[in-house]
Amino acid sequence: MKVILTILLLFIHSSVRAKDATTLNFIKLFIKNDGKPTHLIYGGLCWKKNVINSLVIEMSKIGVRTSASFKPLSKYQDHAIMYLTDLDCEQSNDVISYASEKELLQFTYRWLILVSSPELKEEKLPLLEDGPVLVDSDLVLAERVGDQFQMVEMHRPGINGTMIITPRGFYNGSLVDTRPNRELYKRRRNMMGHPIVMSNVIQDSNTTRYHLPREDRLQLQYDSITKACWAAANIGFDMLNATGRYIFSYRYGYKVNGQWSGMIADLYNNKADVGTNCVIFRDRFDVVTYTDLVAPMRMLFIYRQPPLAYVANVFYLPFSTRVWVTIAVCTAIATVTLFLASRWELALTKTTTQQQLDGGICDALLLTMSAVTQQGCYIEPRRAPGRMMLFVLFTALMALYAAYSANIVVLLQAPSDSIRSLPQLAGAKITLAANDVDYNHFVFNQSREPLHTAVRDRVFPENGKPRLYSLADGVERIRKGLFALHSVAEPVYRQIEATFLESEKCDISTVDYLVTFDSFTPVRKGSPYLELIRVVHKQIRESGIQSAIRKRYLVSKPHCTTKMSSFSSVGLMDMRPVLILMLYGVAVSVAIVIGEIVLHKL
Template identity: 60%
Template structure:
């Protein structure tokens, strides 16, 4: 009994002894694994479709594997190095073509790399995400060669943009304690001033009213002086103790405010939080970002899609190249959708150490890991699948990835640096001032009305 197979359509038939049958079948094959018996394709040319979108210079650097311009098309370069090893393991002649998009179906026709596989121009392609079910009709996925993630990368907004930092230095119990102490102090000063007023008065003395006692207490809380003061020893001791206690609280409060003004928040963790935030949303100006946003129909993703790429007549699409996108990330309040590895490489080159500490990412596509696509029903599918797994198990694949990919930058130490304070950081204070002005104007109007009513009543009584 013999096995018959061809390494390719144009190759002559090859026969291999399988065994003989003499009442019982006797297997004489050296190896029973299909891969080990057929892995030699005898120089048959296999073609890979390489997707390049960052720079046309990749067409020169990729075949040479010279590690030049690694910031461009890192996924394609890693895939080519792995696939070339697979071709050597299979004794195949490596060939390559280039495409400028992964491939999407438009008007019933495939484009880019998927079209190369579908039409037979290529036998396998570059790693791509399994986020399009229609592709399963024309390609089969083998193994992950060059892992990559597609995310929104951004810096967490400052804490002052999402919270009232002027209430954060103290816990709720401390604020309640300050309020209780203020009430006790007002009552104590009122009783002391009442007693002092019964003994005699002076221009700077508290007149024994609740208003003067409250004014002195508020002056202590805000660390301001007051024209009125007690004149007796007991009242002055109470005033001094109250001012000293609040001075220590004021010092701790001021120190915390300085830290909180420069602290990042952790307010954006999910896609829903990103959609509801005021952060500018944008995407890398490459092929896949003009298609993937429209594939999802849930409310959060639709809101993000409309902000990144508004409908015609409703604004300009937010698409930028890597360099401009990363610079806008550095400036803050900007989320950039892209393959994160080239973004992180640019961040390592341009960001200060302190600017790397608040980097975050949110997954929009929520897809599986990327895999190498192979033409549907390819006779070399099983051969390449086993070869890819051997490269992966031997550690060659991870070594190539580490040579090219840049991981997420680590925050070695949170270095303190000067940070300017803007109007938005002081929004709660400005609102408090506006409320105070409005309240003072309202009180003044009420006082004028009361004064006029009293004067009119006195005038009527005289008549």
């Protein structure tokens, strides 16, 4: 009896060792087949200590670290973590419940769940079927039958969806992978018609609720960015075999009294999975993940460059400094020459008349200045040499005067290039205003920097009425000049294309107040559809569909098709340097008169 009992114990021990070795070899080949950096975390195992030690040793041989702690080490290692548990062990229930609670069944974690007892499989499978094993879950259930393993993948298209089980492969001494594609996205892109909800922001007109789902491209002046985003998202839903659902929100989403509002609130409260393109703000990163750019949406100050006469002395600009110095030198030489000629005439004639130069330097200077300004003078030389010099002087200055006048006409109608940055805009003497829409009541409070605060105080003065205008009124004021409107650029560009003359489009400029990145599509943080939406948006962009959607729905910045100048009247602002010079002349004249009177009395 003792011999028989010893033989039975040896047989059972060898069978257990063979069974454990098969399991360990399967786990090792499974990880090597994935070909990814792996950090194995095991839990809920009722294996013997020596078996677990063997697992650690086998993993170290293939460069895989192991751990029994489910506490995350670092978020930067999530892509390498693979969890291991055994449904044959009672502790596996706690492991699966903990994983469901801590969202460890989602992307980017991987799971390998072992089971060998059909009864335990039927008993514990509802734990997985009721858990959040969704389209982004990479969960493999390996059922042992003898010395073989049958592997299947499990996922549901949505919380209320039916569990989908697909073959993964099998192990019979060597591992055979039967996946059609290794990329998880390609294996999960068929959503079986499951609905995906998109939150669409409408701020311009309630007619968007009617036209957006029909994609009829009517009334594109209202919420065109939202319509373009919905068109692109709808194509993505078709690519995923998902059913597109939509809800509407009145704002993009900002914190009001510590609570999210608008579209961001819809994503945060799980009412929607994806949203309309929105600007990236730091506090939104806690709620959403940004995927791809669908429709460009930039909030800018849009304005016409102020006239050149508003920022510079156009009466000085026609000639360079060297030319002005040359004119002054030539005028001085002409004055001296006429003075010498007049002295020579007096020496010959010994007499003078009222209309003749009396040989003084003042008369010579007066005659030269009359020539420079193309004015006549009551005194003039009487002899041929003096008259020839005067003729040459008037002829030369006439050509100079013609060139000067031609340049002045152009410069009076030319725009400047004085405002190119936010500091220049803040210091410019133009009106700063904003489009009277919801987002402008929030974006001006996003920054507390002195420069941004100074601009905000000009749009929202503390002791005055906020400078808020409708789109049509604001664009009309832009056309008249010396006015900058802060708005999403696309609707302003559309209104400019409809109302501006071609010549008025040439000096349109923009300044970014927020200095942010382009707007991107937000997806609810932790959404199982994040990777699917991210990939289909990139495919839509790379195939050219996104570019076609932009051309169908959006208007880009107006281009200047002609440089031809239109007639524009000259106002007092254009003549400011001349008026200032006249005032200086009057002041000097009055001073001279007073001096002459005082001198006469004395």
